[in-house]
Amino acid sequence: MVAQPTAADIRSQRRQGLFGNTLEARKRRFGLFFALPAFLFFGMFYVYPLFQTFYVSLFSWSLIDEPSFLGTVNYIRLFADKEFLNAIWVSFLYAFGVVIPIWGIALGLALIFNRSFRGRQAYLTVYYIPAVISLTVWSLIWLLLYNPSFGLFSVVMRGLGIGGLRMLDDPSTAMLALILLSIWKGTPVYMLIFLAGLRAIPSDYYEAAEIDGARSWQSLLLITLPLLRPVFLYVMVISLIEAFKVFTPMYLLTSGGPGSATRVLSMFIFQNGFQYLKMGYASAASVIFLLILLLLALFQFRLLRFQQVD
Amino acid sequence: MSKNRIFRTLTSLLGQMGLLAGALLISAPSLYMLSASFMNSNEIFSTRLQLLPEALNWSNYLEVFARFNFWLYLNNSLWVTGAVVLLNLIFTPMVGYSLAKFNYPGKNVLLLFILATVMVPFTAILIPLFLIVRNLGWINTYPGLVMPFAMSAFGVFLMRQFMLSVPDDYIDAGRIDGASEGRIYFQIVLPLIQPALITLAIVVFVANWDEFLWMLVVTTGDALRTLPVGLAKFREQYQTRFELMMAGSVVAAAPVVLLFLALQRRFLQGIAGLSGLK
Numbered sequence: 224m225v226a227q228p229t230a231a232d233i234r235s236q237r238r239q240g241l242f243g244n245t246l247e248a249r250k251r252r253f254g255l256f257f258a259l260p261a262f263l264f265f266g267m268f269y270v271y272p273l274f275q276t277f278y279v280s281l282f283s284w285s286l287i288d289e290p291s292f293l294g295t296v297n298y299i300r301l302f303a304d305k306e307f308l309n310a311i312w313v314s315f316l317y318a319f320g321v322v323i324p325i326w327g328i329a330l331g332l333a334l335i336f337n338r339s340f341r342g343r344q345a346y347l348t349v350y351y352i353p354a355v356i357s358l359t360v361w362s363l364i365w366l367l368l369y370n371p372s373f374g375l376f377s378v379v380m381r382g383l384g385i386g387g388l389r390m391l392d393d394p395s396t397a398m399l400a401l402i403l404l405s406i407w408k409g410t411p412v413y414m415l416i417f418l419a420g421l422r423a424i425p426s427d428y429y430e431a432a433e434i435d436g437a438r439s440w441q442s443l444l445l446i447t448l449p450l451l452r453p454v455f456l457y458v459m460v461i462s463l464i465e466a467f468k469v470f471t472p473m474y475l476l477t478s479g480g481p482g483s484a485t486r487v488l489s490m491f492i493f494q495n496g497f498q499y500l501k502m503g504y505a506s507a508a509s510v511i512f513l514l515i516l517l518l519l520a521l522f523q524f525r526l527l528r529f530q531q532v533d
Numbered sequence: 534m535s536k537n538r539i540f541r542t543l544t545s546l547l548g549q550m551g552l553l554a555g556a557l558l559i560s561a562p563s564l565y566m567l568s569a570s571f572m573n574s575n576e577i578f579s580t581r582l583q584l585l586p587e588a589l590n591w592s593n594y595l596e597v598f599a600r601f602n603f604w605l606y607l608n609n610s611l612w613v614t615g616a617v618v619l620l621n622l623i624f625t626p627m628v629g630y631s632l633a634k635f636n637y638p639g640k641n642v643l644l645l646f647i648l649a650t651v652m653v654p655f656t657a658i659l660i661p662l663f664l665i666v667r668n669l670g671w672i673n674t675y676p677g678l679v680m681p682f683a684m685s686a687f688g689v690f691l692m693r694q695f696m697l698s699v700p701d702d703y704i705d706a707g708r709i710d711g712a713s714e715g716r717i718y719f720q721i722v723l724p725l726i727q728p729a730l731i732t733l734a735i736v737v738f739v740a741n742w743d744e745f746l747w748m749l750v751v752t753t754g755d756a757l758r759t760l761p762v763g764l765a766k767f768r769e770q771y772q773t774r775f776e777l778m779m780a781g782s783v784v785a786a787a788p789v790v791l792l793f794l795a796l797q798r799r800f801l802q803g804i805a806g807l808s809g810l811k
Contacts, residue, residue, distance in 0.1 A: 241637070246708070250635055250714070251636060251637040251638075252637075253631075253714040254631045254635025255635075255637040255638075255639070256631075257628065257631035257635070258627075258635075258639075258643060260624045260627060260684065261624070261628040261643060261647065261684065262639075262643060264624070264683060264684045265650060265684070267665070268662060268665075268680075268681050269646075269653065271661070272658040273658060275665070276657065276658060276661045279661065279664070340545070340548065341549070342549075342552075344797075346552050346556060348794070348797055349556045349560055350555070350556065350559055351801065352559070352560055352563055352790070352793075353562070355739065355786075355789050355792075355793040356786045356790065357743040357760075357761060357785055357786055357789065358745065358761075359745050359764050359765060359785065360566070360761075360764065360785050360786045361562070363778055363779075364565065364782065367565075367569065367577075367778070367779065368562060370775075372578075372580050373577065375561075375565055375582075375584075378580065378581070379582070382582065407562065415801060461651075464651070468654040468655060470745070470746050471746070471761075474745075474746075474749075488656070489656040489746075492656050492659065492660070493656070493659070493746070493750075496659070496660050502664075506660050509656065509658070512654065512656065512657050513653065513657045516652060517652070520652050
C-alpha cells in the first residue's frame with residue numbers, strides 16, 4: 224500500500240503546487256484536468272441549482288411575469304399551508320411504510336439465498352424481475368390490478384371474501400395500495416445488497432462457531448447480524464432517500480388523491496411548480512424538503528458513528 | 534438415521550414449495566401484464582378470475598404501434614439513454630481515475646460533494662434545473678433530456694472503486710517508459726478496467742431508461758417523448774384501453790428485462806457492487 228506521507232513531504236508538495244515541471248506538479252495538473260468535467264457537471268447541475276432553489280424561494284414568480292421579491296413570505300405561507308404540512312406527513316407515512324417491511328423481507332430473502340439449494344440462480348433471477356421493470360410500467364400494471372371491478376387484485380380479494388375494495392379511490396386505502404406496489408418493486412435490490420454483504424462474511428467465522436458447538440440461530444444472531452451492520456446502515460440511508468423521492472406511482476395512479484391522501488412532497492412541489500406555476504412557492508417547499516432529508520441523513524450518520532464506537 | 538433423512542427431504546421439499554410460491558407471487562404482476570397484453574377487451578373487463586387470454590391476440594401490439602407513436606417513443610428512449618450511457622462511459626472513468634490516483638487542490642471537496650449529491654433528491658433541484666435548462670434554450674431538445682444525466686455520483690464512485698484496484702506499479706512503469714499521462718490512461722488503465730465499464734454501462738442504462746419526472750417536465754410535445762412519458766400520456770388519453778396499455782408496457786419494459794436475462798450474473802454483480810461504495 225501507499226506509505227503515509229511525512230510532514231516534510233506534505234510541506235514540499237505544497238511548495239511545489241500546480242506549477243513547475245516536476246513530475247509531482249505534472250501529475251497534479253493532469254489529475255485536476257481529468258476532474259474538470261466533474262467540477263463543471265456537478266457545479267452546474269447540483270451546486271448551482273441548490274443555491275438557485277434558495278434564491279428563487281424568496282420570490283413570487285410564475286415563469287411568465289417578472290419575479291417579485293417576497294423575502295421569507297413563501298416560508299411563512301408554507302407553514303400555514305395545511306396542504307404542505309399534510310405533504311410532509313404523507314411523505315413520512317409512505318417512506319417508513321415502504322422501507323420498514325422492505326428491510327425485513329429483503330434481509331430474510333437474502334438469508335435464504337445465501338444458502339445453496341437446487342435452482343438457486345434461477346430463483347434469484349425470478350425474484351429480481353420486479354426490480355428491472357420500469358417504474359412507469361409497474362405503476363400501470365397496478366393501476367389495472369387495483370381496478371375495483373375487473374382488476375386481478377380486486378377479483379382475488381373478492382374471492383377471499385373481501386368485496387367492494389376500491390383501493391385507489393378510498394382515502395383510507397390509497398396509501399396502502401401505493402406502499403404495497405412499492406414494497407413489491409423495491410425489495411429485490413435491497414435483497415441483493417444484503418446478499419452481497421452476507422457473502423463478504425468470511426466462512427471461517429461460521430466454521431469456528433460450528434466447532435464451538437453453536438447452533439445455526441446462534442450464528443445468525445451473534446455473527447451474521449452484527450457483521451452485517453454496515454450494510455444494514457447503507458440500506459437504511461439509501462432506501463429512505465429513495466422512498467422520499469417517490470413520484471411516478473402517485474402521478475400515474477392517484478395524482479396525490481383522493482383528496483390529499485397520497486400527495487407526497489415530490490407531488491406537492493411538482494404541482495405547485497409546473498401546474499400552478501408557483502415557482503417561488505415550490506422552491507421554498509424544495510428547500511424544506513432538502514432540510515428534512517439533511518436532518519434524516521445526519522440522524523442516520525449519528526447512528527452510524529454511535530455504532531462504530533461500541 | 535433414515536428418520537433424519539426423511540426429515541431432511543421433507544424440509545427441502547417444503548423449502549422448494551415455499552420458494553416456488555414466492556416466485557409465483559413475486560412475478561404475478563409481470564406475468565399478468567404479459568397475459569393481459571394478449572387479451573381482448575371482453576377478457577380484460579371480465580369480473581371473474583381470468584388469468585390467461587383464450588387466444589394470443591397480437592392485434593393489441595399492432596394497434597399500439599400503428600395508432601400511437603410507439604416507434605417514436607422507443608426511438609427517443611434508445612437515443613436518449615444511449616447518449617447518457619456514452620457520456621457516462623467517457624467522463625466517469627476519467628473522474629474516477631483522477632480521484633483514485635491523483636492529488637490536487639480541491640480533490641477532497643469534490644469527493645465529499647459527489648458523495649453528498651447522493652442524498653439530494655431530484656425533486657429538490659427540479660425547479661432550478663428546469664430554469665437552467667430553460668435559460669440554455671434546451672427545453673424540448675436532446676441536450677435538455679440528456680445533459681443533466683451526463684454523469685452520476687454512483688457512476689463516479691463505482692469507477693473510483695475500480696480505479697483504486699489498479700496497481701500503482703503499472704502506472705509508474707508507464708511513466709518510467711516515458712509514456713504521457715494521457716497515454717497511460719488510454720493504453721494501460723482503461724483496458725484494465727474494461728469489465729467495470731460494462732458494469733457501468735448496464736447500471737447507467739437501467740437507471741436512465743426509467744427516468745420519468747425530468748422527461749415529463751422538459752418535453753413539451755410528442756416529438757421527443759421517451760417511452761415512460763409516452764405511456765403516461767397514453768394512459769391519460771385512453772383510460773379504458775387497458776389491453777393496449779399493457780401491450781405498450783410490455784414493449785417499454787422489454788429492453789431492460791431482456792438485457793437482464795441475457796447478462797444476469799454481470800447485472801446482479803453490478804447492482805450488488807454499488808453497495809460497496811461508501
